[in-house]
Amino acid sequence: MFLQIHTLVSYPASLLNRDDAGLAKRIPFGNATRLRISSQCLKRHWRDSLQENLPDIPDGLRTRHFFTRVVLPRVVAAGIPEDSARRLIETLANTVITGGMKELDMSQPVLFGAREADYLVRLIQDAVAAQPDNPLEALKKRLSDKSEKENLKAMSKSATGLTGALFGRFVTSDLLARVDAPVHVAHAMTVHAANTEMDYFTVVDDLSSDEETGAAHANQAELGAGVFYGYVVVDLPLFISNLTGCNRTEWKNQETQLPKRVLESLIHIIASKSPGAKLGSTAPYSRAETVLLEVGREQPRTLANAFLEAIPMKNHLVRQATACMRDYLNRMDGMYGRTSDVRTLATIHETVDFGISPSSLDEAIQSALEAIWS
Amino acid sequence: MACLLLRFDAPIMSFGGVCVDQINPSDTFPGKAMITGLIGNALGWDHRDTDRLDGLQDRLRIAARWDAEPQRLIDYHTVFLGQDHLVGTGWTTRGRTEGRGSGQATSGTHIRYRHYLANGVLTAAITVLGDDIPTLENIEQALKYPARPLFLGRKTCIPSEPILVGRRHAAHLIDVLRAEPLADIGPRRRPQVVTARWPADDGGGYQPEAVYDRRDWGANMPRGVHHYFTGPMEMMP
Numbered sequence: 134m135f136l137q138i139h140t141l142v143s144y145p146a147s148l149l150n151r152d153d154a155g156l157a158k159r160i161p162f163g164n165a166t167r168l169r170i171s172s173q174c175l176k177r178h179w180r181d182s183l184q185e186n187l188p189d190i191p192d193g194l195r196t197r198h199f200f201t202r203v204v205l206p207r208v209v210a211a212g213i214p215e216d217s218a219r220r221l222i223e224t225l226a227n228t229v230i231t232g233g234m235k236e237l238d239m240s241q242p243v244l245f246g247a248r249e250a251d252y253l254v255r256l257i258q259d260a261v262a263a264q265p266d267n268p269l270e271a272l273k274k275r276l277s278d279k280s281e282k283e284n285l286k287a288m289s290k291s292a293t294g295l296t297g298a299l300f301g302r303f304v305t306s307d308l309l310a311r312v313d314a315p316v317h318v319a320h321a322m323t324v325h326a327a328n329t330e331m332d333y334f335t336v337v338d339d340l341s342s343d344e345e346t347g348a349a350h351a352n353q354a355e356l357g358a359g360v361f362y363g364y365v366v367v368d369l370p371l372f373i374s375n376l377t378g379c380n381r382t383e384w385k386n387q388e389t390q391l392p393k394r395v396l397e398s399l400i401h402i403i404a405s406k407s408p409g410a411k412l413g414s415t416a417p418y419s420r421a422e423t424v425l426l427e428v429g430r431e432q433p434r435t436l437a438n439a440f441l442e443a444i445p446m447k448n449h450l451v452r453q454a455t456a457c458m459r460d461y462l463n464r465m466d467g468m469y470g471r472t473s474d475v476r477t478l479a480t481i482h483e484t485v486d487f488g489i490s491p492s493s494l495d496e497a498i499q500s501a502l503e504a505i506w507s
Numbered sequence: 508m509a510c511l512l513l514r515f516d517a518p519i520m521s522f523g524g525v526c527v528d529q530i531n532p533s534d535t536f537p538g539k540a541m542i543t544g545l546i547g548n549a550l551g552w553d554h555r556d557t558d559r560l561d562g563l564q565d566r567l568r569i570a571a572r573w574d575a576e577p578q579r580l581i582d583y584h585t586v587f588l589g590q591d592h593l594v595g596t597g598w599t600t601r602g603r604t605e606g607r608g609s610g611q612a613t614s615g616t617h618i619r620y621r622h623y624l625a626n627g628v629l630t631a632a633i634t635v636l637g638d639d640i641p642t643l644e645n646i647e648q649a650l651k652y653p654a655r656p657l658f659l660g661r662k663t664c665i666p667s668e669p670i671l672v673g674r675r676h677a678a679h680l681i682d683v684l685r686a687e688p689l690a691d692i693g694p695r696r697r698p699q700v701v702t703a704r705w706p707a708d709d710g711g712g713y714q715p716e717a718v719y720d721r722r723d724w725g726a727n728m729p730r731g732v733h734h735y736f737t738g739p740m741e742m743m744p
Contacts, residue, residue, distance in 0.1 A: 152582075152583045153583040160519070160580060161580070161626045162518055163694045164694035171584065171663075172662075173584050248600075280602060280603035283604050284598045284602055284603050287595055287596055287597055287598035290595050291592070291596030291597070291598055297592070307601065308557070308727055309555055309600040311554055317656050317658060317663065317665055318662075319665050320663055322518065368655050370654075381551075431651075431652065431669070432650070432666075432669050432671075434666055434669065435517070435518070436667070438516070441694055442693065442694055
């Protein structure tokens with residue numbers, strides 16, 4: 134099950150994302166070169182905003198029931214009696230959770246995903262295998278080992294976490310500890326040809342006397358305005374698995390409150406957060422004028438090809454781009470059959486008829502979330 | 508021989524070439540490791556399914572041609588290694604942490620140059636040898652309803668169309684590409700001569716080329732070679 138997010142947003146003269154020469158990033162696309170915003174740049178800004186928008190979900194927390202509902206059943210399934218399993222998990226949890234814990238269902242949510250669960254279950258299985266008559270001793274011995282101590286400390290700190298659960302984690306060569314990103318972000322690009330200007334500027338030296346000429350500093354920056362098409366797809370089973378530690382096939386059976394809040398926040402941020410630099414000199418703050426959400430099972434695909442022919446620079450570009458997107462979607466549906474199950478739309482260009490009634494962004498998000506968990 | 512015809516139509520794609528230092532180049536055609544990863548992803552496998560990935564890679568055969576000629580795009584990318592979520596977080600399942608070591612490249616701002624192929628359209632014919640699982644039918648089904656979003660080399664390279672075009676039959680993969688009409692590429696650049704790369708055992712080329720397109724999935728690094736012909740391809744009338 135996938136959630137696809139398409140946006141059209143217009144930025145005034147700005148320099149949103151630069152290359153190593155300080156020029157605006159570009160991409161050749163269709164019949165013209167376009168302005169581009171890289172996915173790294175977009176994700177960086179979204180990640181920061183997420184943490185601001187969801188302050189009660191400190192980065193790295195999800196469920197209070199990680200040890201009782203994820204780890205315990207797996208240890209019991211591995212043939213270890215429940216009494217013994219509980220004692221072993223208690224010892225392990227007290228080592229892993231900074232400051233220890235009173236009971237297994239914690240008052241505070243913790244921070245681990247599926248990869249951490251795999252490893253903790255294995256530590257317990259290893260202890261049972263090493264000393265079947267006294268696994269607790271074997272486990273304590275393992276936990277007091279210096280490298281293991283440091284390792285578990287690093288695990289606590291790396292914690293899949295909120296942004297890790299969304300954007301992935303790849304900090305070591307260890308495949309077994311790797312968390313794949315369920316949020317795939319395309320580079321955003323303009324729906325028209327790149328149109329920029331070198332903005333020459335000087336810094337006047339206020340203390341120069343009349344006979345002294347020249348500025349304190351002279352430089353130039355490349356400024357460009359543009360209507361950007363942005364595309365993001367969320368792999369929902371993996372997202373929930375990262376967030377709760379469950380197997381990806383079990384994603385529908387997890388509690389929905391937290392994932393819904395995170396997705397809601399993510400879509401809001403995608404629609405409104407500027408990836409901009411040069412904030413003081415260009416104020417690059419804009420909101421998406423069109424947001425199309427799609428929920429479905431078929432292979433996610435970008436609608437970028439709606440803009441292969443660069444839109445000519447006249448009339449209202451965002452309205453034209455919205456219409457282009459609608460026409461392209463209709464043609465793709467005509468060729469392949471309907472390519473997503475549910476679509477919701479928020480746009481200020483209501484004259485463009487998608488065959489879906491446009492609503493507020495909040496309503497569009499809520500309907501899409503309902504479709505995901507229906 | 509039955510095979511699957513695939514179409515790669517995306518604003519950018521990347522076919523992991525030999526990476527040196529901070530430069531991540533792209534090969535000019537998709538290799539075995541890339542297609543193996545693509546299929547594994549569609550089937551819902553993950554990085555830990557190393558035996559299955561190795562097995563599939565061994566059986567896989569690929570030929571590909573460019574219907575729209577791509578342009579190389581080099582993306583400049585920086586990472587500040589001092590960010591809190593990147594420091595002291597290197598735990599492993601081996602019971603010990605893995606650090607960055609010492610030296611200039613282990614702190615501060617890390618620069619990368621990621622190469623992409625932009626504005627191209629590629630057509631590929633793939634098949635798997637033998638009757639093991641996944642069979643060609645399994646792969647076909649998975650590409651139609653993938654377990655995860657499909658991407659062309661990097662997660663940011665999301666295709667514009669369904670990748671799977673359909674099933675084809677021919678004596679050799681290259682014959683499938685010779686017979687298949689060129690894709691509608693819109694205003695993109697049609698090459699004067701269509702260039703293709705195909706397995707050397709299919710014959711028909713001049714000088715076989717060693718391409719390091721395989722991965723040792725368990726060791727998590729590139730290793731292994733396959734021989735291909737690369738060159739102009741004559742379309743069947």
